[in-house]
Amino acid sequence: MFNRLRNESGSVVITSALIIGLVAVVFGAGIAVATISKSRQAEREANAIQAHYYAKTGVETAVGLIIAQIDSLDEFTGEDKWFYGNVDEPFVLNPPDPSSYTIAFRITRQGDWLTIDARGFGRNEYQAASVSYVINLRELLQIVKDGTPIALFADQKIEMTGSSTVSGTVATNSTAAKKVEFTGTSHIYNGYLYIGVGGDPSTVVSTPDASAPSNNTPVHNLKQVIVYPLPVFPEYPTNLTYRDSITTTWQGPVIIDQDGCYDEINVVGGWKLVIDLNKGTRVIRVKDLNIVQGDIELQNAGQNGKLLLYVEDTFAMAGSSKVNNNGNPRSVVVFYKGGSEINFTGDTRFYGSIFAQRANVTITGSAGIQGDIVTGGSSVTISGAADAVTRVVYAPKAALTITGSGRIRGTIVAASALLVGNSHIIGDSPLDLSFFKALDWPSGNVPVLAVGSDSSTQGYKGHWRPGSL
16 A cells, blocks of 8 residues: 555656646747747848848938939939949949849939939848939039038148049148149049139149149139038936946846946957847946947847947947947947047947047958047048948048048048048948937037038938838
8 A cells, every 4th residue: 555655656746747847848948939039030120220221321322423423314324224232342233243232223314303212131131121212303403503512521631642542522621732632543533622712723732743643633612611610519418327337248148228327338258238229219328338359239229229328438349349230320329528549440340320529539450330420539540451431420620541441431521631552432422411410519500511502401302212122
């Protein structure tokens, strides 16, 4: 009897253990499936945002092409003339292998109306987005007549050496001798050169010889002196909950899902910091932001989510660290009031906009940034194989230096500019100036990034439409 009871009891224990184990396995599998599903959903959302950003970048590139070649529109408009490219590479017409590109656009014309159809492709080749932009040619011609968008403005001096180039219009207020100097095969193309009011081109502009390509650029005088002020640096939020310091570890991603104030945020060891935007605005204030080796990734960004980072003393990126990699640059805004240089080195990638109160900015190695840079610092340096794919680099007090094969795509404002070696500036026509316009400008007037215009309104009178893949 005792043995029977003992056996039955043992059976009950074994059976219970099996049931509990089975439940645990099923429950664990459920959690794993839910986690994988959530991860895939987040990835699909990130791919969709990236594809939409690429499509809008295609429209901006097309507008720049229209303005640069406005007298020969028939050469590149047509139903079957698709241009393909990437944000940091030139665009080509109907390439043999379009699959290697992330952006495509075409321009069609019907009377006075131009339609730009653009497509963007995310990390996954099946994740694509499309947009259309319609603009009236007569209105565009009037805008170009009233003000030509600039690729580079340097208040005091422009020096280009080696085989450096600028695609787009270049301007300076200077009227002194040899303040615009070309050597080697350096030159400006797809645009004009504007010198100061009343300046004599034969005195202000210096070229190596009569056959140099720099002699082919038309030279005009500005109608008035251009003044580019700095925006007012914002006050930092004081009502955030104090949350000490955080450091990424091997135990898994560190997640920030609430606003807060930190002494230090350290992204190290190749580990990840995830910031959940909850499809809204996440506000973080930190004394020292050190992204030594690792990634900051946005979660639940949606179409309009935004991270506002207020950094006080240190903002550093190194190694192969990445912030919002391949994401929408409009989703991250960094305000930095420290005096230490912002130095993007190594293979770092930063997708966002920066307003530095007084810091110098250096981008070296193979580092890259996509977004706007506004700084009151005294120098901006791009060197090595570094890329800055921007809408605006606005540094009216800074000496801009681009060396090696460094490259900037966008509109640049500086005190002086030096382009050395095989460096390049590729001027674009920014349609999205939301970050730039949102800053606190003196007297409420947003600077016009164009020459020959008295208007404080920047932009084109086009109409966005849903695209059709």
